[in-house]
Amino acid sequence: MLEIKNLSVSYGAIKALHGVSLSVKPGSIVTLIGSNGAGKSTTLRAVSSLVKVQTGEIVYDGKNIVGLPPHKIVARGLAQVPEGRMVFANLTVQENLMMGAYLQRDTQAIRRDRDFVFGIFPRLQEREKQIAGTLSGGEQQMLAIGRALMSKPKFLMMDEPSLGIAPLLVKTIFEKIVEINRQHGITILLVEQNANLALEISHFGYVLETGRIILQNESAALRADPKVRSAYLGG
Amino acid sequence: MSEFLQQLINGLSLGAIYALIALGYTMVYGVLRFINFAHSDVFMVGAFVGYYAIEKWHLPANSIGGGLLALAMAMAICAALGVLIERFAYRPLRGRSTLSVLITAIGVSLLLQNVAQNRQIGFGPNPKAFPNLFPYSNFHLGALTVSSNQVIVLIVTLVLLAALYFIVNHTRTGTAMRALSFNPTAASLVGINNDFIISFTFALGSSLAAAGGILYALNYPSIDPLMGTLPGLKAFVAAVLGGIGNLPGAAVGGVVLGLVETLVVACGGSTYRDAVAFGVLILILLVRPSGLLGKAEREKV
Numbered sequence: 069m070l071e072i073k074n075l076s077v078s079y080g081a082i083k084a085l086h087g088v089s090l091s092v093k094p095g096s097i098v099t100l101i102g103s104n105g106a107g108k109s110t111t112l113r114a115v116s117s118l119v120k121v122q123t124g125e126i127v128y129d130g131k132n133i134v135g136l137p138p139h140k141i142v143a144r145g146l147a148q149v150p151e152g153r154m155v156f157a158n159l160t161v162q163e164n165l166m167m168g169a170y171l172q173r174d175t176q177a178i179r180r181d182r183d184f185v186f187g188i189f190p191r192l193q194e195r196e197k198q199i200a201g202t203l204s205g206g207e208q209q210m211l212a213i214g215r216a217l218m219s220k221p222k223f224l225m226m227d228e229p230s231l232g233i234a235p236l237l238v239k240t241i242f243e244k245i246v247e248i249n250r251q252h253g254i255t256i257l258l259v260e261q262n263a264n265l266a267l268e269i270s271h272f273g274y275v276l277e278t279g280r281i282i283l284q285n286e287s288a289a290l291r292a293d294p295k296v297r298s299a300y301l302g303g
Numbered sequence: 304m305s306e307f308l309q310q311l312i313n314g315l316s317l318g319a320i321y322a323l324i325a326l327g328y329t330m331v332y333g334v335l336r337f338i339n340f341a342h343s344d345v346f347m348v349g350a351f352v353g354y355y356a357i358e359k360w361h362l363p364a365n366s367i368g369g370g371l372l373a374l375a376m377a378m379a380i381c382a383a384l385g386v387l388i389e390r391f392a393y394r395p396l397r398g399r400s401t402l403s404v405l406i407t408a409i410g411v412s413l414l415l416q417n418v419a420q421n422r423q424i425g426f427g428p429n430p431k432a433f434p435n436l437f438p439y440s441n442f443h444l445g446a447l448t449v450s451s452n453q454v455i456v457l458i459v460t461l462v463l464l465a466a467l468y469f470i471v472n473h474t475r476t477g478t479a480m481r482a483l484s485f486n487p488t489a490a491s492l493v494g495i496n497n498d499f500i501i502s503f504t505f506a507l508g509s510s511l512a513a514a515g516g517i518l519y520a521l522n523y524p525s526i527d528p529l530m531g532t533l534p535g536l537k538a539f540v541a542a543v544l545g546g547i548g549n550l551p552g553a554a555v556g557g558v559v560l561g562l563v564e565t566l567v568v569a570c571g572g573s574t575y576r577d578a579v580a581f582g583v584l585i586l587i588l589l590v591r592p593s594g595l596l597g598k599a600e601r602e603k604v
Contacts, residue, residue, distance in 0.1 A: 116492060142494035154489035156482045167482050170475065171494040219494055 069094040075124035084110045086279045097256045099266040102276035108259040112225045116148045147221035151228050153212040157201030168218025185214040206237035225257045263300040267291045305446035310569040316453040318561020319460035323515035324538030325553035327508030333484035333548045334504045337401045340408040343535020344415035349513025350520040352377035357434040370436035378510035385509025386502045419528035430525040452521045540584040546597020
């Protein structure tokens, strides 16, 4: 479904990605793990066209999407829940969800999608009229995921959904990620520092180190790999 | 007392014009985080379109229909002008430092002024008498005198503010404007075409400036290519006073500034009216730099 081939990205003189290649099969959850600054977020940002791709190809649904503006990529069903959630803190929960549906025109379908999101995150329905900036971190993460779902994605990228969230809520959110994937058939590319959790729910994993893929395998195999265990799973 | 009320009415109609211009500054600041110094010259062009509508394109003067049509034409032409300015002067600098854009804005301002001053392609440097767009009369309420033009200023301003409020708060595009002004990256990730929303913002702000230009010219006898400078700066003060980037703030700031200025004049300080306006700017920057209604915003690093 998504095929990244030999992707390189630089920030000024600093090269962030050195020829990253990875592929995501339809219906799967694939995770990209690695330490801070390894290039995980940069990879997602490149796919969403938020950073300029230097060399390489990003093929989605058989077409190279490099060079398309970000909003055209969303229109193709490729959404991202960005790092740090980035909810519109000045808008209400309801307005945030409506912005998620910005490219949808059918108001009835939008209402159905909203109910679908409320079904996954009932907390958002309780907070519908509230300004998003007043939500807790976990609720904002739910809203960020809900907002991305409103764009009817076929492929969802999530950047550190566990970051800065109470441990109890992290578990809930990961359960929801699995639900979104299993029950609603949305393919997921998950970037996480919490490698344990990420490998637990994913089918396949890539390990990124200083801009290069150093390991790739079935998630279960990665969890058993002594190198991964010592570097990313705390021994 | 009646003297005070009289000044209140005068101040309100001046403040309403400041508010219309200030909204354009604050909207553009909201989406692009820079002060569009060419905005005051869009205001000037608005007034000149009103002039041409009557003098050259032969719309009927002294008529409500003709006046409203001239107003609509000015707003439409300036909306297009605003979009063009953004497209060709500011968009190529997207992602560059704010300072570059700011200097470009000053350049655009000078360009518009100089084109307007040119006799062959512009209006020429000399002031021109502004025609009576609307039928004129004075209403007397006891000791108060209200001119029909003042009434028109207030009504047109209220209608435009209501329309703007509706667009910004209750339409998809308006919500996208607010979303973009909060976080452009997140906006593009939900599928908003940021360039389109920015163009739309310029169209909206410039059309309000054009309306401001016409309304201003109605109450002042003559117009000239440099007429935008002072009201533009005052409206900028109003936008800062209300809290730059904050729409209700710009409206409130405009009205407050108009009232303050008029009251200073009424108290015999007409020599100092401009000094007081800019004194307000210095004061607000010292005491409450985020403005009356603005929230302190941390610069993101």
